[in-house]
Amino acid sequence: MVDVSLGLGTFLSTSKHIFESGNEINDVTVVIGNESCDLDSAVSSIIYAYFLCIRFSEEEKDRNVNNGSIIIPVLNIERKYYPLKTEVKYFLNTNNICEDSIVFRNEIDLVKLHEEKKLKLVLVDHHILPEDLQGLENSVIKVIDHRPIDKKSNWSNEVVIIEPVGSCTTLVADEIIKENKNIMTNENVALLIYGTIILDTYCFSETVKRYTDLDREIVNQCKILGKIDISEDDLFNQLKESKNDVSQLSAPQLLIKDMKTVYNIPISTLTTLAQDFLQKVEAHESIKSHCKEFNASVCIILGVDWHEDVHYRDVYVYYEDDSTDNEAPCEAQQKADFIVQHLIDYSLLDLELIKTIYSGYLFKQKDTTWTRKHVIPVVENACKYFIPQ
Template identity: 30%
Template sequence: MDDFLKETKKFLEEAGQGDKNLHVVIGNESCDLDSVIAALTYSYFLHKTSASDSIHSLPVLTIPRSQSHLKTDSNFLLCHTGINPDHLTYRDHLDLQQKGRLSLTLVDHNVLVGSNVSLEESVTMVIDHHQLERKPSNKVKLVHDLVGSCCSLVAGILLDSPEFPLTPQIAKMLIGTILVDTVNTSPEAGKTTPYDQEMLGRLMSLILDLDTEKLFDDIQQAKNDVSALSKREILEKDQKQVTHGNQTVVMSSISTSLQTFLQGSDVKQALDSVLHDRKGQCVVVMTMQVEAGVPHREILVYSNNGRITQELADFLETDTEVQLDLQPLPCDLRYSLAYSQGNVKASRKKVLPLVKSFLEKSSVPQDDLYLS
């Protein structure tokens, strides 16, 4: 696969698009491990199985190259499986808006957001495991199931294709990602489905003597190592946003406890910087740590407006659909509310739709919105 990625990047740098059509595979805006590996492996699959020489398949990571150091878990797994991160193509390497003859496959999300919305006409396929927001269309092939990892869905496609030689390298990339997404198939996390288990079994049959416990621990350790990152970079490491009308809530997933994250004098500056750059009104920070195989979650709600903080926090506290089971934690940061989350099965994938529902019902007036 590394040769494919190297050739793809060289093709873009030296030849441009030329006479070839481009089939780009992109993950979601957070560019997390699941999105990265799903995009790389599915694009490689298209490259190997395409019957047409006039189409060039390539994966594009949805962050600028300057942020690649934030993806510590992805960088570890790629290097561990023999992929040179320098051979990856990032969003600032290719202007999708300017490219004609473009087709898109979305992995790990099912609707385009932000500036990419204008590319909707180019979408031909979606592979995703999040709540379905896309309207049915005969023009778009949809592979969708609420499994623990998008890479499980990609694995199913690759494993069921007689034309594709699924190598141990690719199997390990998929296995590592599925393990991280399902918290090593922990029952307490509640993220593993029978399909995830089936795909793990089929993939592991391709690799002799794979120590999955060590693989999971090594990736998790790389993911949790934020010692070289600033508070702002920790927030950017795995970030999404929810927008409705002129209101935006930024959602950051971090792998440290709130107690650790809130230490230091630069926390407020980092949160304010995120609000400013994303033109947001509120930041929701979701934490998850795994101790002795047991996951623990916390939530921080922050805004520059106490009313917005309180309204969103009240909405999450009183929700009866997901039932987060929030218990207040002490927090000295102004306009912030912190909670331990009793329902550890509720990941951002489940909380994000709640935040979207809050924005749709929000009574916060225009004058109260923080848009500076």
């Protein structure tokens, strides 16, 4: 087991080195976030893995054994996409976590570890395994999430913590504080949690209303235990600026920056309104290429814009149109129409059609409190019941 007394950065680099060294390892505990790899997922996986490593190191010390185990956090994207996660890269670098010390999803074979009976899997910031990992259920030892519970979820209560708080990092920190609050005296640990919750809750905005009393309590504990002196507003503005700094990203990269896939439908969240994105010269070709890259006939773009304390959202549902003028709607259009109808009928988005553009529908979202985590279950349900005509 790694010596964690040297801090968070050393834990990460040493864990990765041991994993890649080829030395005999009896079991690997992997802590992994969701496929969007936003700041909440990235920090939750890193901090919870660090916490587990400290816990197991103390257990080994008590038993005076070394059982050939290793604990590593994994960022759930390919390494080549890391530069697109601007706020993640910025905040990890600020806290002395360099890219070279991180293990990415394409650098670890979870299925092989599972087949060798070496894998212990911890899911943070999601609670449903993606399609390519569906056979790994028996390796899951813990689930921590703050999303609405998916009906497909069938984990036992012993391994699950799912609570509707503003940030998954809040639940991670809550467990740490209850068991070993000394970990929170590490300035990097406290600051990473502090900043992530502030960003996730939009700095406790009353307009967005994405926080609970527990989010606020954990942030206060971070300030006290980690002796944090940067104000919430200042750190929020820094993180917001880094997240919105997409000046070096192309239109295709913007679509991948914050994306999840549901029933083979890419759902991208932008840091600008979809309406503004669609005005880009390369927007249409970028969307078409995006669908081709992910073998999708339909994609969804969720736009978000934030000016001071005013929040704007819109939704664009696109389909690949391969029909002629004389034909009935193609299957992709039928699916897009079915999803749109579900979003109108079964969600509280309060959508207002702005216009049709390219082969897609652009809506203003009047209820701005609904985010992607609320949209996904509606899209999943639509896809489940869609039957092409």
